[in-house]
Amino acid sequence: MPSSAGPSIDTITEGGRVTQVGEGQEAEESAPPVMTFGAPTAGEILAERYELVEHINNDSAGRLVWRGVDVVLRRPVAVVLRYPGGDSATEMLQAAVAASRVIHPNLVGVYDAIDEGERAYVVREWVDGRSLRELVAAGPLDPARATAIGNAVASALASVHATGMVHGNVHPGTVMISDDGRVVLADARTDGDDSQENDVRAVGGILYFALTGHWPHAEAPLRGATAGHGRAAIVDAVRDASGSIAAPRQVRAGVPAYLDDLTMDLLDPEIASPSSDVLAAELGRLDIPTEDHFLDQTGTIRFSADPGDDPSPLAAAGGRKVAIGIAGLLAVALVGLLIGISAFGGDKSPDTQPVARPSASAPAGGGTSAPAATVGALNIEDVRIIDPDSRTRNELDDAEKVIDGEEDKGWETDTYNAAKFGGLKKGMGVWIDLGAPHSVKSVQAVLSSTGASAELRAGIADFPSSSSGDKQLVASYTMLIGQPFEGHDGTKMTFNGFDADKQYQYLLFWITELPEKDSGDGYKIGVQEITVQGS
Numbered sequence: 121m122p123s124s125a126g127p128s129i130d131t132i133t134e135g136g137r138v139t140q141v142g143e144g145q146e147a148e149e150s151a152p153p154v155m156t157f158g159a160p161t162a163g164e165i166l167a168e169r170y171e172l173v174e175h176i177n178n179d180s181a182g183r184l185v186w187r188g189v190d191v192v193l194r195r196p197v198a199v200v201l202r203y204p205g206g207d208s209a210t211e212m213l214q215a216a217v218a219a220s221r222v223i224h225p226n227l228v229g230v231y232d233a234i235d236e237g238e239r240a241y242v243v244r245e246w247v248d249g250r251s252l253r254e255l256v257a258a259g260p261l262d263p264a265r266a267t268a269i270g271n272a273v274a275s276a277l278a279s280v281h282a283t284g285m286v287h288g289n290v291h292p293g294t295v296m297i298s299d300d301g302r303v304v305l306a307d308a309r310t311d312g313d314d315s316q317e318n319d320v321r322a323v324g325g326i327l328y329f330a331l332t333g334h335w336p337h338a339e340a341p342l343r344g345a346t347a348g349h350g351r352a353a354i355v356d357a358v359r360d361a362s363g364s365i366a367a368p369r370q371v372r373a374g375v376p377a378y379l380d381d382l383t384m385d386l387l388d389p390e391i392a393s394p395s396s397d398v399l400a401a402e403l404g405r406l407d408i409p410t411e412d413h414f415l416d417q418t419g420t421i422r423f424s425a426d427p428g429d430d431p432s433p434l435a436a437a438g439g440r441k442v443a444i445g446i447a448g449l450l451a452v453a454l455v456g457l458l459i460g461i462s463a464f465g466g467d468k469s470p471d472t473q474p475v476a477r478p479s480a481s482a483p484a485g486g487g488t489s490a491p492a493a494t495v496g497a498l499n500i501e502d503v504r505i506i507d508p509d510s511r512t513r514n515e516l517d518d519a520e521k522v523i524d525g526e527e528d529k530g531w532e533t534d535t536y537n538a539a540k541f542g543g544l545k546k547g548m549g550v551w552i553d554l555g556a557p558h559s560v561k562s563v564q565a566v567l568s569s570t571g572a573s574a575e576l577r578a579g580i581a582d583f584p585s586s587s588s589g590d591k592q593l594v595a596s597y598t599m600l601i602g603q604p605f606e607g608h609d610g611t612k613m614t615f616n617g618f619d620a621d622k623q624y625q626y627l628l629f630w631i632t633e634l635p636e637k638d639s640g641d642g643y644k645i646g647v648q649e650i651t652v653q654g655s
Contacts, residue, residue, distance in 0.1 A: 174187045186198070261330045270403050276595075278400045320396050320399055322337075397598065519531055551628050563576055563615045566648045576629055607633070
């Protein structure tokens, strides 16, 4: 029923800012009309919570897309409705429920999925921005930006695949770039024909589209779209007489050879695909900013089929050097990241992937085993606050107090109106740089009060201190150390789940839930001191 009690939000009027990715692919003129009997109207509140503000469009899958607002949490939402509900909406609702279980900075948040019989609807995060399809309509992207987008999509898929699920709908219409630069993947629509490998192959399509403006799978229509008609259509890739697509470098000048090779390998069914987490790590390596904003010479690490050959990057102007498949190549590359990537620049060591150490029982040269290194407090070279979801970034001060040796001084969050950062953020954290790889025994965080939830992650690289950089950092720090602390009843959290055969340089103490303040209203936490034990 209509209501004026809920808050309203301004209409977005800039071109291309209301498509809302996959759900917003508009129906072509010849598409079956959307059932409108009993259709909602502006001002109606669904489930006594979600006020419909503006009808955005209908898509060719028969769904209505609305911009709305959650009148409880007072935040904008996207509401996707389907008529009728019941069996016809099962796939949509099941995909939404599955997606809601995975929280990641590069995935659109799914808040609710409701079946009322005569209609069903999914409520998800509203993203102010435009889809990759719309962004590239103005022209192909530069290699650096294309790589960053591919990295974000691969990172999102890695989090989905880690749960055993499949996204099943990766294409330029479901990849959105928000106005603040965040890249998010939306509209999972899995079915029996989907697979994690297909998701990974689709990242190759995303890279190809971003670099060339052409979609290499246009012969297979996008879901919810009809190839060759209307705004939903995407230009097919250039093909030779046999139907093979042209490489990005053949379509457009300026594409680095190794990025060209990686893209084409992902699209080649004859070459084994890597897992999504391996691909995300490799794209993350290529996405690390340099003074020239992109790696002009250093490419993906690839190896020949002969195990006796030395590994070497592809020559900058060389053709494709397919040998043992990128699944094996990238996996080996991750283990050997410390080799030959000093071009990443800066004083910080780039070899931040935890690496295997020689066994003490078999020292090089056949000598006697070296004595075990003494475990003690490790020096923390750098520390800063990670806050990927804030536009104001006004909670970054006092990070140095976390490592000053004084537990009565520290860094603290602002006060929020709910434990999960008032629904405004997925978390905040303290990033730690040990200066060089170390064997780490444990990490202890001393907090200002009990009741907080947090986890410790390890990563492979540093990122710029910016909202975008923080998003990339959180997305790439996927290695959990030990088990997360949920609603911890003490003020000290000790993480000791480190692999004794690996070394670590970059760590992230990531806070996921705040405790209620001892006095006054609200939720907040202070991190008084963080210490690292190791050798």
